[in-house]
């Protein structure tokens with residue numbers, strides 16, 4: 001016990017002293033109760049040892065668990081409780097130690113649009129829970145290739161980019177005013193991007209983001225392949241991140257390459273699967289680079305008109321949708337037809353929301369980013385038997401995009417035992433250095449592979465990684481965005497028994513006091529006992545400091 005005491009006394013006392021010097025946190029509302037940590041001692045630790053542990057760490061006992069045997073401890077309210085909890089876990093005394101995290105109601109963000117209560121399709125895809133985490137970025141662009149849009153509609157206008165009319169008011173004569181003579185485009189646009197939380201009209205799937213209206217039908221409502229080909233290229237050139245195609249017909253032949261070009265430029269293409277109530281290909285949705293969207297009812301069944309089958313990628317609601325109409329500047333309509341035209345914009349908006357999470361900014365468009373977005377949409381869909389992946393789930397896709405895995409493999413110098421089950425700690429720090437922002441713990445498999453993930457830390461950070469008994473090794477400039485950091489290959493230096501990131505007297509004393517024991521956090525070479533070999537590792541690396 002003396003050895004553990006030493007670990008706690010030196011390691012933790014120091015960590016708390018250091019973090020206590022940092023002053024008040026800048027955040028207006030810290031993510032945990034200030035200075036509080038929730039601990040659960042390992043079994044076998046006696047009450048007097050518990051009291052001693054509190055004394056040596058300077059913790060004050062505030063409360064004990066009523067059903068689970070935990071203790072709530074109070075430290076300096078300015079201490080970094082993530083770091084303190086990590087130190088406690090590292091001491092070997094506890095089964096669990098966590099900051100006293102703040103928790104929130106899980107009912108999501110409810111917009112104040114007057115018709116929102118009549119838009120059950122939004123809760124159906126778990127939009128409110130997604131919006132509680134993320135509502136999009138105004139620098140990201142959805143292009144709607146359709147019959148145009150009612151440009152001065154009060155629930156659309158603030159989000160509309162100028163756009164273009166490739167179909168023309170007079171058939172085939174193009175102009176720069178994509179006004180909507182029909183209403184189809186205005187309805188589709190409102191589903192994806194009506195102004196949300198403005199106390200008016202409807203809410204939309206993507207509360208933030210810009211809309212590029214691209215009119216590809218003539219005022220006579222005829223549409224032709226050449227206008228769509230030009231409209232697609234225009235949308236790509238204008239910086240679109242997702243493109244909605246609630247249209248189809250014919251087969252594009254070699255002109256389908258325009259879709260490939262858009263995809264290769266990093267644009268997610270979403271297309272209605274068709275309203276044919278069969279599995280026949282419908283173009284352009286059928287082309288592999290398009291996310292083909294079927295329509296479902298709000299009980300999850302396929303809409304009676306929707307095209308379906310294994311070539312159709314996902315389904316989205318269309319059986320009960322409310323959106324903007326072109327008949328006035330503040331007009332709305334309910335549609336129960338179940339058409340795939342009105343399902344596709346759910347996915348186009350989802351793609352724009354997710355794109356902003358996986359990219360480093362609006363100009364960071366690439367096929368890799370588009371692929372990440374598509375994979376997020378498809379992998380988080382709720383399976384149904386009439387499409388390949390399932391019904392879209394906005395919440396699950398946003399949560400997955402915010403969950404960034406870090407994967408790699410470590411080798412520990414002088415280690416001869418099995419890596420299986422040995423703990424690994426991954427620390428997130430500001431780029432260029434600084435105190436730990438977050439820490440995740442994992443375990444190695446027999447080959448030394450590990451995988452941990454960080455939630456809601458997007459951007460560039462430095463990582464520092466250690467296994468049990470080793471110094472930290474820095475991985476600079478890690479891109480913390482989905483699909484994450486992978487392929488790390490690190491050789492770690494053993495000898496830091498107490499986890500303070502330096503190899504010194506304290507580590508040597510712990511090895512000496514544990515001679516003959518089988519404590520994995522002190523058995524540096526993993527051969528099952530603490531002996532000369534471990535002491536030699538400490539002596540050989542004596543004085544070294546980790547990253």
Ligand SMILES: [Ca+2]
Nearest residue numbers: 165169175177
């Ligand atoms: Ca026009």
Ligand SMILES: [Ca+2]
Nearest residue numbers: 113195200202
């Ligand atoms: Ca609105």
Ligand SMILES: [Ca+2]
Nearest residue numbers: 496498500502
């Ligand atoms: Ca040490």
Ligand SMILES: [Ca+2]
Nearest residue numbers: 523525527529
């Ligand atoms: Ca050993």
